[in-house]
Amino acid sequence: MDVIINKNKIDELLTRSVAEILPSKEKLKQKMLSGDRLRIYIGTDATGTSLHLGHATNYMILEKFRQLGHEVIFLIGDFTSRIGDPTDKTATRKKLTRKDVVENTKTWLDQIRPIINLDNRENPVKIMYNHDWFSKMDNKKALELAGNFTVQQMLERDMFEKRIHEEKPIYLHELFYPIMQGWDSVEIDVDVEMCGNDQKFNALVGRDLQGKYRNKEKFVFITTLLENPITKEKMMSKSMGTGVFLDFSAEEMFKGIMNQADENIYQLFVDCTYLPMKEIIDIRTKLENKIADPYEIKKKLALEIVSIYHGREKAVKLFEKK
Amino acid sequence: MDVIINKNKIDELLTRSVAEILPSKEKLKQKMLSGDRLRIYIGTDATGTSLHLGHATNYMILEKFRQLGHEVIFLIGDFTSRIGDPTDKTATRKKLTRKDVVENTKTWLDQIRPIINLDNRENPVKIMYNHDWFSKMDNKKALELAGNFTVQQMLERDMFEKRIHEEKPIYLHELFYPIMQGWDSVEIDVDVEMCGNDQKFNALVGRDLQGKYRNKEKFVFITTLLENPITKEKMMSKSMGTGVFLDFSAEEMFKGIMNQADENIYQLFVDCTYLPMKEIIDIRTKLENKIADPYEIKKKLALEIVSIYHGREKAVKLFEKK
Structure with a gap:
């Protein structure tokens, strides 16, 4: 499929629900106006059975990219979700079994079908699973990847700094999460990663790895989070009973x-x-x-x-x- | 081979060239007097071609254990040496290739033959290589092991604290070294690890893992380091030209x-x-x-x-x- 260059649509894509684009919005705009076909992905960890309106924002944008002819990838983090991103958590996340993960993702595709055309033949959405590469990765490769980053860099992540300050444990495997999310970018060989602001650190690790391993500049497309503008509380919180989930009647x-x-x-x-x-x-x-x-x-x-x-x-x- | 209980020899073994025994010298003595056959190992990383008198101290003790009928294992850290123990280093160690490692260990057995009976049929020394298990370990298992320890625990190692203080980088893979050395204990299923004082932290990680994975108490037998008692400088330093190496004429x-x-x-x-x-x-x-x-x-x-x-x-x- 050819890439469609529509200035109005590109402008909307780069502003509506967008918190930040790295290295810059202008650079991505130039790229899109040049007619290059971009490979864009968003990863979602299989930590729960229900997706909510906050996730939907991203998939709606992904669909707009797809409609302009770009290649879009819906990555299911079925391996990474078993480690657990420590994002936003002051405690270590409970580890999931393979069975939990499979169970959680079962209904996802049905949940997102109303907002993203999964069955389009001309420009199909690719569904990928990071278990496919991580289950084959050996210890030596993992150590090699780890060797690209320092402990000091990793500990700069907000929630790690918070945990150190609060003298709460950070388990060693948690430092690996950003590297694994980053490695997804290299495996998929993406041009753009779309994510929420809470994933910025991880996405930048991927930008770094994509530069090192493929000598390619990856854009980080950060969407807004659904937060109450006054209280800053999450609008979509299952535990607080405020969420609107895609599998709701x-x-x-x-x-x-x-x-x-x-x-x-x-x-x-x-x-x-x-x-x-x-x-x-x-x-x-x-x-x-x-x-x-x-x-x-x-x-x-x-x-x-x-x-x-x-x-x-x-x-x-x-x-x-x- | 039966275990020999000789109080004088046991007393010498537990004092001569011994810096510390954990959890206690008394407990290990009781174990040895009970007639239990112990499995004792020492690991050496293949970071150089020449072993020196400081290494020899350990092998001489290992031979004494062997002569008393205990099972002794000479482990060549052919995998771990490729990561590099950050011990004593304020900079990250250069990574070795598999070829470097093979080259380095080639003459080792000849170097230690005068002090340890490698060919005894009744109670042979076992030579092991940790490449055998680490080359087969997957990323998932490595992450599982990492999950047993916190970043805070790992950063308590002296040289890490020093590097953080000096604002020098600690690469993420370096935090894995103690865990890998520790995992050797579990793979070999040892009762005793013999090491220099600079390896105490790593040996204690192994004590912890051996407790967790095999529900077994591992003794840590720490030998003295060859240091000048006044200047505290290492007696065996290749770079300072003061070393006495086993492959010397x-x-x-x-x-x-x-x-x-x-x-x-x-x-x-x-x-x-x-x-x-x-x-x-x-x-x-x-x-x-x-x-x-x-x-x-x-x-x-x-x-x-x-x-x-x-x-x-x-x-x-x-x-x-x-």
Whole structure:
């Protein structure tokens, strides 16, 4: 498939739901305007059975890249998830068995099917599993990779610094997580890694390895996280009961969105719907000037989101019941 | 072969050239007096072609254990030497190729043959190579082992603390060295590891792993290092030109010993000869009271050592020439 150069679409791709692009947004834009076909991947660890709207943001962007003719890869971290990324954790993550991991990923593809065209023949999404390379990697290769980084570099990761400060243990295998995520980039030979801000450190390790092993510049495309703009709490938290998960029924999903705080509305429109930015900004202005009722706007938000996952008809019914 | 219980020999074994025994000398003594046959190993990394008198101390003790009927293992660290123990180094060690390692170990067995009976049929010394297990170890197992230790624990090693203090890099693979040395203990299933004081940390990691994986208490038998008692400099330093190497000719060896500082005489007698302790203490007393000429005593020391490696006849000739 040929790459489509559409300035408006490229501009939207490089701004909507984007927190940061490394080394720079401008450089990636030039690359996209040059007509080069890029290989873009996002990795997801199989730590839970349910994906949520925060994950969906990334897959929606991935689909937009695919529609422009770029090669997109959906990587399932079935090996790395057994080690566990220490991201955001002040405690070491419980290790998963192979069975847990297989169980967790079973329904993923069905969950993301509404937002990413998995069956397109002209430009298919590639599904990859990092168990395929890590299960064959020997100890010697792992040590060689480790030798590319210093302990001091690894300990600069936010959550490690926090744990050292709090005198909580950091297990040695955890220092390997960023290197393994980084090695995925080399195995797949990617041009772009898409990830949340919490994965920036790991993605930069991959940028480094891709430079060293393939002499290639990898872009790091960091998307925004779904966080309450006031409290900074995660919008999608299973433990706090605030998450909206992709395997929710239409009813649960509608309810989950209605339960979101008013201040989250704008970002949820941007990150989780296809509504044009012009309309979303218009909504925000109305809310800020108190011309619109947040409850009604939230209903519209729920209508938009539920339509994506459960079809317009069901969504309209729920909308009309409220 | 039956284990020989000889209290005098056991007492000498547990004191001569011994810096420390963990968990305690008393506990190991009880074990030896009980008649249990122990499996004792010493590992040596193939980082150089020449072994020196400091290594020899350990092999002489190993031979004494063998003669008492214990099972002794001479482990060649042909895999670990390619990673490099960061011991004593403030810089990361240069990585060796497999070829370097094979080359380095070629003459080892000939070098140690004068002090350890490699060909005894009744109780043979086992020669092992850790490449045999590490070359087969996968990344997953290595990560599992790493998960037994925290980064904080590993960084407690003296030379790591020093490097962090001096802001010198510690490469991630270096943290693995202690774990690999430790894993040797589990693979061999040892009761005792013999090592120099610079290897204490690594040996304790092995004690920990042996406890975890085999539920077995491993003794750590730490021998004295050949250090000048005043300057604390190493007696056996190739770079400083003070070493006495086992592949030296009789002449070089004799000369090398004569070049040693007077204050080293006592320890060299204890650690590198078979002279009974009673006689050695007598020599020390004479030197302290200036009844004996250090030059003449050093000649006697050289005679004793050169005899071991090159035969009495050659040694006597050199002794008489001086």
